[in-house]
Amino acid sequence: MIGDSVYYIALSWAAVQTGTPSQAGVVMAVSAVPRAVLMLGGGVIADRFGPRRVVIISDTVRCAAVLAVAGLLFLTGPGLWPLAVLALVFGTVDAVFLPAVGALPARVTSRGQLARVQGIRGLGIRFASVVGGPLGGLAVAIGGAAAAFTVAGLLIAVSVPLLISVRLRELPAGAGTGEGAGAVDGAEGEGVFGAGYAGAGEAVGADAVKPGDGDERVGERGGRSVRDRLVGSGSGAGAAGGGRTADGDGGRSDRERLAGRGGGLGAAGRGRVAGEGGRRLGRRGGRAGAVADGGERVAGGGAVGPGGAAWQDLVVGLRYIRRHRVLAPLMLAIALGDLGFVGPLNVGLTLLADERGWGASGMGSVLGGFGVGAGAASLLLAVRGRVPHAGHVIVYACLGGAVAIGALAFVPGVLAAVGVALLIGLLAGLSGALCGALLQTQADPAYLGRVTAVASLVSLGFAPLSMPLSAAAIGAWGTGPVFVVSAAVCALGGVVALCARNLRRAELPA
Structure with missing residues (x-):
């Protein structure tokens, strides 16, 4: 995760230094296209050939691609084409890597520990975001994009022998x-x-x-x-x-x-x-x-x-999800939650801070409050391991988080916004981790690659589309109405979970 954070900083910096802002945006978007288009196929590959084998090979390819571009930049200097090719390769391999990683926990530990694994994963994401950003910036400041790519490649390389050492049940x-x-x-x-x-x-x-x-x-x-x-x-x-x-x-x-x-x-x-x-x-x-x-x-x-x-494996996997009493409504709830959440908490928060005159420091404080809340939710799961009545908790966390998102646009000052953001992080982090744990525990292990691929496609492929839509809507109608509509979309996810009896009553294994 830290290596990925450093990689994205290196890629964005190199793209901005090499081309125009629009060209840099194209380079950054190149990896998202194959990741979204090929994600479902990556889930099939993970299930057909086994998650351990797939994640080792794909991680090795990612490492080799990043180090190759680092060496090229050391020898020749920056150029847009190598960066675009790297982004394309990285996004393509990610389409296989992410479903395989998602299928690993159920094959490594018992079902009763999967909620704890989700909590630990959440803590890892928070740690990587805290450490990866400064580390990538330091590498760029010292040696430029080539040095940052080298650091990213070496960090990814460290993960390869760790993955090889993993033994599956x-x-x-x-x-x-x-x-x-x-x-x-x-x-x-x-x-x-x-x-x-x-x-x-x-x-x-x-x-x-x-x-x-x-x-x-x-x-x-x-x-x-x-x-x-x-x-x-x-x-x-x-x-x-x-x-x-x-x-x-x-x-x-x-x-x-x-x-x-x-x-x-x-x-x-x-x-x-x-x-x-x-x-x-x-x-x-x-x-x-x-x-x-x-x-x-x-x-x-x-x-x-x-x-x-x-193709038949993919169809069978999608049919399995569609007919599953818990996974089907859970996927819909995740999709609605992400669609309503991503816009306001990314571009929407930036525009809100600018509208209210909070400045960059105020926006950073609000984001920090969200991070603390999400980290607390991950820590709760990592320590406790199991939350009783998981389905009901997801319902109430989704509905409560939706109310908090809508309220964020109407708070009077930065301190109140930080408090609301902390609540959003806590509720969204809790519901997200529990949704991930239910995906792991409810899905047949032989389908987990495809199940993870569908969930990842929603979060990484479709949900980001709400960001430009949110920005355009805020420009037309202002932050208040857009945050309220986004909150209503999030709340629909909670309503789906509430109406789906099997999801509402779902429990994590002891």
Whole structure:
């Protein structure tokens, strides 16, 4: 994280020194385009090849690219093209790196510790923002952009052996089947808009997945065990088919179904799950996937489905999220919260400080208050590890944070603004960390790359679009109305969480 902070400072400084302000803006925006466009594909890669392997390779590529540009700047001097190429490569690799990093915690620690991991991650982000900025500025002041890129590359390089030393836990027996606390079982359920997930005529009951806390069981047919059903048929149990299992495939035998698909289960049509996210079966001794270094079981160890298998994995992952009783409304709540939050707390705060005459120091104090509040929320989770009634806390934190965002535009002075910003940071940090923890605990580990990719796409791809819109709206109508509208959008996220019964009642594992 510190290396990333230094990298962005070096890139922005070098771009400003080399070209015009508009050219510098283009260079800074170049990395955002491939990151947003390729993020979903990066989630598929993380699930197919395993998060550990993907994060090590992608981090190594990031390090090599930054150090290569640093060496080029030392030898030739700055130029826009090398900076643009670096930004393009960095953004492209980030599209793979971020989903893989998001999928790692569930494979490193137990479900009961994932909330604590989110808290520690939040503290790491705050620490990196505090240390990375001054360190990058110092490197630029001493040796220019080349020195700053070198420092960034070396910091990223330090993370590579640390990632190599990580050993992952084996995927649980039910991973990749769609089983989980919020998995669709074809029984009563509610979608984002209250619609049940099981379609008409889809099988329920004895052969449907029953939601549980990692100890789910699939109804037996003919006395076969869960492992026999997974290994023998290579089928998931209702994750992408509204509760139907692959055993109902026209009475064909397991061997016929495998052979009929070219040795691998590559399709997920007609309600049958075809080896999604790490459970694709080939014909290599009947093993489900291959075991990589570090004990990591990855997808694709057997035969891969024909043609567009990666595209099919993406479709299956998106379907899994859409039909999940907790993840579907949670994604919508995250999207609304980010859309309403990013504009006011970035460009909106700058314009508010200018309008009120607070100056740069006043704006810095308000941002500092927000940082303290967010850090306190992360510390709470890191120390406590589990917050009871997580779903209800998310609802109230979203609604309370929305009220605070709307109030920020009407406070009389800097001190009051700092207090309101501290409250926003506390509530937004708490709801954000709990949303991240629920994503980790509710999602099947075999889908976490794709789940993280969707969440990251919302936060890093769509939400920043609200910044130019907020700036234009403030120019037309002023800060007050825009902050109120943004607060209403944030509040909609809380309303979604409140109306989605399964999300509202969601709990973090003990």
